[in-house]
Amino acid sequence: MAAKERQRRRRESKAKKAWRLLRDAPTNIDDLPDDLLECVLLRLAASSPLCFIRAAFACKRFCRLVADARFRSLVDGGLPGGGPAVLGHYYTLNRPANCRHHPPASDPPFVPSSSSPPTGHCFSLDYLPFDRPRELIDSHGSLLLFVNGPWGTSWGHRHYRRFSDLLVCEPLTRRFQGIAHMPPPLGSLVFCGAYLIDGGGGERGVGMSNYRVLCMFGELACVFSPGSDGGWRFVDTGAKYGDGEDVEFPEDTQFVGRAAGKIYWWAPGGLVQVFDEATATFFLMEFPKHMRWEYHKSNLRVIGGVDGGGIRVVRMTGEDLEIYGESGGGEWAVERSVRLADATRGLPGRQEVFFTAEAPAATGS
DSSP, X not given: OHHHHHHHHHHHHHHHHHHHHHHHSOOOGGGSXXXXXXXXXXXXXXXXXXXXXXXXXXXXXXXXXXXXXXXXXXXXXXXXXXXXXXXXXXXXXXXXXXXXXXXXXXXXXXXXXXXXXXXXXXXXXXXXXXXXXXXXXXXXXXXXXXXXXXXXXXXXXXXXXXXXXXXXXXXXXXXXXEEOOOOTTGGGSBEEEEEEEEOOSSSOSOBTTBEEEEEEXXXXXXXXXXXXXXXXXXXXXXXXXXTSOBOOOOOGGGEEEXXXXXXXXXXXXXXXXXXXXXXXXXXXXXXXXXXXXXXXXXXXXEEEOGGGOSEEEEEEETTEEEEEXXXXXXXXXXXXXXXXXXXXXXXXXOOGGGGTSOOOOOOOO
16 A cells, blocks of 8 residues: 555656646747637737737748638628728829830839838738739729739720739738639630629638639620639629610729629719629619719719618719718718818818819728
8 A cells, every 4th residue: 555655646746747847838829729829819900900910920820820711700700890900002003094005113002001000011012923013903801903914915095905814812811813814705805894702602701712803804794713613604794774775894994882792883874883792793773863963983982881781972073072871762862061172171282273173082992
């Protein structure tokens, strides 16, 4: 009995010594399992989005967790305020029409929305292939869509450019995917525009694992889906004017907004052409008579409604900015009207010419 008792005490002594060594040993973030580390990153994303972005680039493990589709769905659906924070925007500069058949001089700059910007490399595009600049044509969520050539055609306006190679990238995770243009004869048709849309699967939000590209050229429209079972498929408009005539596909110059899972373009006759991302179908929306002004890209914008529900229409007319909202029964009414010449008086950089010439409508994501 005495021998067994000594063995028991020896085992307990070794266990206590091992526990003390483990307790006193230095620890680091790698000692956290993935599920606990996800909780830490989620709290960081909610409290300080900029610090969250910096953390995502701290090491390969953090980047792997942030890029995971499950984590992305938690971020998109679980942050206070109903959605992910806007950390900034990429900007493109208008180029003369006769220069659009050449690649732009540089990649679009990123402008942070905070006075305390994150590390510059977090949103750099230097990881993309090819050393020539690309033209940014759309963005959605954390994704950017670029035209990647071919350049050098003799067409002056974007409307007359041929279907080009596309490039989808996500600066946050530094991932990208190239999309080759369609072969002739489809690839030789007029390129009217391309837009990023949700993937349409069970995942929430949009990311490199959950996206599609809507592309319009000539009198056709196609949707590209990535993956082994993806590729291009044609889309039927299903939309007609009042006289039964088929609606022509809009050009990118007619784009007036994206809201509530839909993309909007102005159309003749007081109509707005709409693409529903969920069903991948087109339809026409008609405004009431008092809203049938002369639409164009610089005086009309469709934005999201309160808490993401419904839509609002922003109109620029002379010095006034008007916001229309849809009430019950399909009625539209002015929710707010602002005389910009008065509201901006005293602001730095203000010039009277801003209100005597046609000004662009406020943009909305």
